[in-house]
Amino acid sequence: MGDTPSIRVAVAGASGYMGAELLRLLLVHPRVTLTGVTSERLAGEALGAVYPHLRGLTDLHFHDLDAEWLAGICDVAFLALPHMESQKAVPVLRKRGRKVIDLSADYRLHDAADYTTWYKTPHVDPTGLAEAVYGLPELHRKAIAAASLIASPGCYAAGAILATAPLLKSGLARLDGIVLDGKSGVSGAGAQGRKVDPMYLFTEANENVQAYAIGAHRHTAEMEQELSALAPSACGCRSRPTCCRSPAACSRPRRCRWPRRSAPRSS
Numbered sequence: 461m462g463d464t465p466s467i468r469v470a471v472a473g474a475s476g477y478m479g480a481e482l483l484r485l486l487l488v489h490p491r492v493t494l495t496g497v498t499s500e501r502l503a504g505e506a507l508g509a510v511y512p513h514l515r516g517l518t519d520l521h522f523h524d525l526d527a528e529w530l531a532g533i534c535d536v537a538f539l540a541l542p543h544m545e546s547q548k549a550v551p552v553l554r555k556r557g558r559k560v561i562d563l564s565a566d567y568r569l570h571d572a573a574d575y576t577t578w579y580k581t582p583h584v585d586p587t588g589l590a591e592a593v594y595g596l597p598e599l600h601r602k603a604i605a606a607a608s609l610i611a612s613p614g615c616y617a618a619g620a621i622l623a624t625a626p627l628l629k630s631g632l633a634r635l636d637g638i639v640l641d642g643k644s645g646v647s648g649a650g651a652q653g654r655k656v657d658p659m660y661l662f663t664e665a666n667e668n669v670q671a672y673a674i675g676a677h678r679h680t681a682e683m684e685q686e687l688s689a690l691a692p693s694a695c696g697c698r699s700r701p702t703c704c705r706s707p708a709a710c711s712r713p714r715r716c717r718w719p720r721r722s723a724p725r726s727s
Contacts, residue, residue, distance in 0.1 A: 466493040470534035472525055472541055472549065475499035478563055479540035480511060486538075487517040494518055496533045498525045527552035539563060544575075547585040550609065554588065560609050567592035567611035568682050578678045594686060598622060616642045617682035624683075628690040635691050640683060643669075 469486055473479050474497035486492050497507055499522040507522065508515040523529065527549040530537055536559045539546040546566040553560050569575060570590075572583040583589055593600055593607040596618060604610055613621070620640040627633035646665050658664045659672065 464491060467491055468493050468495045468533065468535045469538065470494070470496035470498075470530050470536075471538045472498045472530060473539060473545075473563075474507075475502045475510065475522065476540055479538075482538055482540060482563075483507070483511070483514060487514060494520065496520065496523060496530060498523050498530065500525055525549070528556075531556035531558050534558060536561065543579060544581050547583060547588065550588050551585055554608060559607075561595070561612060562592075562610065563612045565611075565614065565678065567609060568594060568613065568617075569685060571685075574681050574685075578681050594682075596621060596686065599625065599686065599690075614679040614682055615644065616640070616677065617679040617686070620679075620683050621686045624687055625690055628687055633691075635693060638687070 469492050471479055471482055471486070471494070474483055479497075479499075483494070483497070486494050497520055499505075502510055502522045503524045505522050507518055507520045510522070525541075530549070531553050537549075537553050539549060539560060539562045541549070541564055543565045546562045546564045550560050550562065550567070565579065566583075566585075567589055569578070572586050572589055575581060575583040588609055591607075592609045592611045593603045595604055595610040595612045597604055599621070619642060624633065624638065624640070628635075646660055659670060664670075
């Protein structure tokens with residue numbers, strides 16, 4: 461492993477919730493060198509000052525989002541940008557021969573017309589869309605390994621597809637009217653949770669379960685696309701996403717990220 465060259469990686473949109481978690485993983489990866497981070501909101505600020513838990517791991521500062529600059533400093537670019545923003549940077553990065561892993565929805569759907577239906581915006585990079593690989597390794601491992609553009613799945617979609625795929629492959633599922641009932645904590649909303657909306661307030665969300673976007677959640681398109689590819693004919697899905705938070709769910713025993721210190725032994 462010591463003779464294996466390190467991969468230069470940059471993260472666009474590194475100041476968001478998803479970008480911050482990605483940085484934590486990348487900075488301790490033995491095969492990765494983090495070479496650049498961007499944030500329109502925090503350009504010029506030191507990464508370690510914004511995220512104290514990353515102090516000592518990097519001296520990088522946030523940079524404005526500039527696709528040409530990004531392409532010049534990395535081999536692989538992770539894009540943790542708002543929906544419909546990645547498609548503006550991806551063509552520049554791919555023209556320079558860079559691999560791209562997009563964490564937004566911009567390249568998840570194969571049919572460009574679906575973006576007008578689900579995201580109310582036309583897609584501006586049909587070439588990239590045609591070549592992107594849906595980044596679910598349980599289904600597309602070989603294609604992901606060879607891809608230059610990988611579309612990371614949506615959260616509800618990933619859980620629903622992985623739960624349903626074995627049933628479809630074995631012929632045990634009815635193809636019409638599959639109901640996918642998912643539960644998510646408030647943090648699943650990402651930056652949406654910063655909005656002044658009663659749905660995200662502690663007083664509304666605590667010990668509460670609230671369904672939203674029933675039958676109209678954007679991840680439905682991903683579910684239907686990937687599950688239909690596993691079935692002899694198209695699948696019809698009805699999604700029922702639910703936002704919930706309860707002390708009972710949060711207080712269950714969980715594996716700690718870091719090992720606890722053992723109590724001192726008595727002499």
